[in-house]
Amino acid sequence: MTRLAARIAPLLVAVLVLSGWELLVRVNDLPPYILPAPSAIGASLWHDRAILALSLYVTLKITFAALLTSAIAGLGLAVLFRQSRWIERSLYPYAVILQVTPIVAIAPLILIYVEDPFMVMLVCATIVAFFPVLSNAMLGLRSVDRGLEDLFRLQGASRWQVLWLLQLPSALPYYLGGLRIAGGLALIGAVVAEFVSSTTAGGATGLAWRIIEAGQRLNVPRMFAALALIAVAGIAIFGLLSLASRLILRRWHDSARNEEQGES
Amino acid sequence: MSLLRIEGVGHRFASGTTALAGVDLTLEPGEFLSILGPSGCGKSTLLRLVMGLDRPTAGRIDWRGPRPRIGVVFQDPTLMPWANVMDNVALPLRLAGRGRAERHAAAREAIALVGLDGFEAAVPRELSGGMRMRASIARAFVGDPQVLLMDEPFAALDEITRLRLDDELRALCRRKNLAVIFVTHSVFESVYLSDRIAVMSGRPGHVADIRVIAREEGAAFRASPAYARQCAEASASLARAMELSA
Numbered sequence: 001m002t003r004l005a006a007r008i009a010p011l012l013v014a015v016l017v018l019s020g021w022e023l024l025v026r027v028n029d030l031p032p033y034i035l036p037a038p039s040a041i042g043a044s045l046w047h048d049r050a051i052l053a054l055s056l057y058v059t060l061k062i063t064f065a066a067l068l069t070s071a072i073a074g075l076g077l078a079v080l081f082r083q084s085r086w087i088e089r090s091l092y093p094y095a096v097i098l099q100v101t102p103i104v105a106i107a108p109l110i111l112i113y114v115e116d117p118f119m120v121m122l123v124c125a126t127i128v129a130f131f132p133v134l135s136n137a138m139l140g141l142r143s144v145d146r147g148l149e150d151l152f153r154l155q156g157a158s159r160w161q162v163l164w165l166l167q168l169p170s171a172l173p174y175y176l177g178g179l180r181i182a183g184g185l186a187l188i189g190a191v192v193a194e195f196v197s198s199t200t201a202g203g204a205t206g207l208a209w210r211i212i213e214a215g216q217r218l219n220v221p222r223m224f225a226a227l228a229l230i231a232v233a234g235i236a237i238f239g240l241l242s243l244a245s246r247l248i249l250r251r252w253h254d255s256a257r258n259e260e261q262g263e264s
Numbered sequence: 265m266s267l268l269r270i271e272g273v274g275h276r277f278a279s280g281t282t283a284l285a286g287v288d289l290t291l292e293p294g295e296f297l298s299i300l301g302p303s304g305c306g307k308s309t310l311l312r313l314v315m316g317l318d319r320p321t322a323g324r325i326d327w328r329g330p331r332p333r334i335g336v337v338f339q340d341p342t343l344m345p346w347a348n349v350m351d352n353v354a355l356p357l358r359l360a361g362r363g364r365a366e367r368h369a370a371a372r373e374a375i376a377l378v379g380l381d382g383f384e385a386a387v388p389r390e391l392s393g394g395m396r397m398r399a400s401i402a403r404a405f406v407g408d409p410q411v412l413l414m415d416e417p418f419a420a421l422d423e424i425t426r427l428r429l430d431d432e433l434r435a436l437c438r439r440k441n442l443a444v445i446f447v448t449h450s451v452f453e454s455v456y457l458s459d460r461i462a463v464m465s466g467r468p469g470h471v472a473d474i475r476v477i478a479r480e481e482g483a484a485f486r487a488s489p490a491y492a493r494q495c496a497e498a499s500a501s502l503a504r505a506m507e508l509s510a
C-alpha cells in the first residue's frame with residue numbers, strides 16, 4: 001500500500017459511513033431528535049459555532065492545565081522516587097490507589113472540599129491523566145544503559161550529574177510516551193469531571209455541559225456536534241503530542257524512525 | 265616498580281559463582297598487557313575489579329602511589345545516543361567540572377587523534393560501528409589518562425576495521441607511553457598489540473601463563489615469521505588453558 005493510499009483509506013471510510021448515515025436518515029425520514037443526519041449536525045456546528053467554540057475553549061483549557069500539571073507532577077515524583085527507595089515504597093502505593101479508583105467515585109468528594117469549579121475539574125482531570133506519566137517516567141529513569149552507568153560512576157559523577165546528564169535523557173522517550181497517553185486521558189478527565197460536577201457547580205460551560213444541556217432540550221444535533229468536537233479535540237491532542245515527541249527524538253531514538261510507535 | 269599489583273585476587277558473586285581465585289598479575293609503566301582467555305573465565309570480572317567498579321572478595325589490588333587517571337573502553341561503544349560526538353567525547357571532562365571551552369578543545373584533539381574530525385556534530389546513530397568505537401576510544405583519551413583499560417573493544421567490528429584500529433591503538437599508546445590492559449579473545453590481536461600476554465584459564469579464573477612478546481613496532485610485524493611463531497605459541501598456551509578449565 002502506498003503512503004497516499006494509507007492516508008486516504010480512513011478518509012474514505014468516513015465519507016462512506018457519513019453518506020450511508022445521511023441516506024439512512026433521509027430514506028426513512030427519521031426526525032432529528034431520534035437520529036440527526038450528518039448534514040443536520042454540520043448545520044448545528046455552524047449555527048451554534050459561537051457557543052460551541054466557547055465551550056471547546058473551556059474544555060481545552062482544563063485539559064491542557066491537567067496535562068501540564070500531570071507532566072510536572074509525574075516527572076517530579078518519578079525523580080523523587082528514583083532518589084530514594086524509601087520515598088518510593090511509601091508513596092507509590094497511593095499513586096496506584098488513586099489510579100485504580102474510578103474518578104466518577106472520587107469526583108463528588110472533590111466537589112465537597114474544593115470550591116472553585118475550575119480547580120475541581122483540574123483536580124479530577126489530573127488524577128485521571130497523571131498516572132501514565134508517573135509510571136512511564138519511573139520506567140524511563142530506570143532504563144539507563146548499564147555501561148553508561150558504570151562509566152559515570154568511574155568518572156566520579158555526582159548524583160546530580162547522573163540525574164541531569166544520564167537518567168533524564170534516558171527517560172525522555174518513555175516520558176514522552178507517557179505524555180501522549182496522558183493527553184487523551186486529560187481530555188476524558190475534563191469531560192467526566194464536568195459531567196459529574198455540572199449538576200451542582202452551576203458555572204460549568206464546557207462541552208460536556210453542552211451535551212447535557214442540549215439533551216435536556218432534545219437538541220440532539222447539538223449533542224452530536226459537541227461530541228464530534230470532543231473527538232476531534234482528542235485526535236488533535238494525540239496528533240500534536242506524537243508530532244512533538246517525534247520531533248524531539250527524531251535524531252537519536254529508534255522509535256522516532258518507525259511509522260508506528262509502540263507505547264506502554 | 266610495577267604500576268599495578270594484583271595479588272591473590274578472588275571474586276565470588278552473591279549468586280555463589282566463584283569467578284576468580286588466586287589471580288596474580290602486574291602492570292608495568294608503559295606496558296601493553298593483554299588478557300587472553302576462553303569465554304567465561306573471568307576476564308571482564310577482573311577488569312571491573314581493576315576499574316574499581318566491584319571490590320574483590322579476596323586478595324588485593326594496589327596502584328603504585330595515588331590512583332592514576334584511568335580511561336576505559338567497554339566492549340560496546342557505550343555512547344550517549346542523544347549526544348553528539350563532541351559531547352560524548354568530552355563527557356569525562358564535563359563530569360570533572362571543566363569549562364566548556366577547555367572541554368571542547370581537549371575533545372577536538374582526541375577526536376582528531378582517532379580520525380573522526382568532521383563528525384563532531386554527528387550523533388552515534390549516524391556513525392558506522394567502527395566510527396562509534398573510535399569515538400569511544402577518543403573519550404577514553406580525552407581525560408589525558410595514564411592507564412587504559414579495555415574490555416574486548418573491537419570484538420564487534422569487521423576484520424578490516426579491527427586491523428586498522430589495532431594499528432592506531434598501538435601507535436597511540438606508544439606515543440603517549442600509556443600502560444594498557446586489553447582484554448581480548450583473539451590470539452592474533454593480542455600478539456600484535458602486546459608487550460606481555462596473560463593467558464587465563466577458567467573455573468575459577470586464574471592466570472595460567474604469562475608470555476612476553478618479542479616484537480617490533482609497525483604493521484610489518486604482522487607479516488614477520490616471529491609474529492607467526494609467537495601466535496602459534498600463544499595459541500598452544502591458550503589451548504592448554506582451555507583444557508584445564510574444560
Ligand SMILES: Nc1ncnc2c1ncn2[C@@H]1O[C@H](COP(=O)(O)OP(=O)(O)OP(=O)(O)O)[C@@H](O)[C@H]1O
Pocket residue numbers: 277278279281282283301302303304305306307308309310
Ligand atoms: N553479575 C554476575 N553475577 C553472577 N555471576 C557472574 C556475574 N558476572 C559474571 N558472572 C560469572 O562469572 C564468570 C566470569 O564472567 P566474566 O564475564 O568475567 O567472563 P569473561 O571472561 O569476561 O567472558 P567473555 O569472554 O565471554 O566476556 C562467569 O562464569 C559468569 O557466569
Ligand SMILES: [Mg+2]
Pocket residue numbers: 307308309415
Ligand atoms: Mg567479558
